Amino acid sequence: MTEIAAVMLAAGSSQRFGVENKLLALVDGKPLLSHVLERIAPLPVSAKIVVVRSGDEAVTSLVDQRVFDIVENKKAADGMGTSISAGVRHAGDVDGVMLILGDMPLIEQSTYEQLLAAFREHPDKTIVAPTYEQHRGHPVLFRRTHFDDLMALDDDTGAKRILATNAATFLAVPTTDAGILADIDVPV
Numbered sequence: 001m002t003e004i005a006a007v008m009l010a011a012g013s014s015q016r017f018g019v020e021n022k023l024l025a026l027v028d029g030k031p032l033l034s035h036v037l038e039r040i041a042p043l044p045v046s047a048k049i050v051v052v053r054s055g056d057e058a059v060t061s062l063v064d065q066r067v068f069d070i071v072e073n074k075k076a077a078d079g080m081g082t083s084i085s086a087g088v089r090h091a092g093d094v095d096g097v098m099l100i101l102g103d104m105p106l107i108e109q110s111t112y113e114q115l116l117a118a119f120r121e122h123p124d125k126t127i128v129a130p131t132y133e134q135h136r137g138h139p140v141l142f143r144r145t146h147f148d149d150l151m152a153l154d155d156d157t158g159a160k161r162i163l164a165t166n167a168a169t170f171l172a173v174p175t176t177d178a179g180i181l182a183d184i185d186v187p188v
Contacts (some may be wrong), residue, residue: 002120003094004141005047006040007087008068010059010102011076022184023059023102031169032184033062043112045098049090051083052095079156088150097150099159100139106179107138115141125171127163130180136172137180157163 010023010033023033040048041064050067052059053076060117063070071090075082091097098112098120111130118139119128128141140159142150149162163170 002123003046003092003096004096004098004116004119004125005049005087005091006043006098006100007084007091008036008040008048008100008102009083009087011051011053011056011073011083012080012103012115019118021056021058023062025184027105027184031062032105033059033102036102037063037068038111039107040100041107042109046094047091049087050102051087051090054131075154080152080158081153081155084159085151085153088147094144096141096143097147098126098139098141101183103112103184104138104179104182105184106182108177108179111175111177111180113138114175115139115173117141118171122171124169126169127166128171129163130175130177131172132175132178132180135179135181139182176186 024031027035049071050063050068051071051073054072054074060070071086073083073086088097115128115130126143126145130137146162150159
């Protein structure tokens with residue numbers, strides 16, 4: 001069976017959100033991050049990893065450490081790429097990683113499952129991502145062939161360069177889930 005690690009990125013600085021850490025902002029009575037954690041917890045993956053800003057006790061306290069591994073990113077201030085690198089490095093010997101953004105609480109559970117199935121069913125595709133009305137969204141899955149490039153990321157551009165240079169092995173998975181496009185960057 002294809003071994004996949006779910007890597008949630010939760011080490012951002014929330015600069016566009018304002019003073020408060022957006023992952024702690026209440027959405028329907030609970031922290032935004034809790035919504036994402038609840039959807040990730042039951043996924044059939046070999047590892048569940050949450051990358052947090054080093055010393056961020058408030059975010060860390062929301063993570064059930066019986067279900068998730070916590071990875072502290074000491075270089076979080078340098079950008080999302082450092083969190084991707086830390087998470088992929090921690091994933092170890094798996095066939096792929098699903099990169100999940102901690103500020104996207106509206107993605108449906110079925111979308112995560114649909115992407116995992118597509119990744120397992122199409123071993124010739126090295127990157128798998130959902131689309132909604134022709135727009136690519138999150139999360140994005142990468143095969144092991146991209147791990148060295150992912151672990152080399154060290155700035156705030158994330159994995160965009162890797163996506164841009166691998167169109168031939170990219171699989172778009174159409175969904176009816178508008179949540180794949182909805183990250184929370186400003187207070188609602």
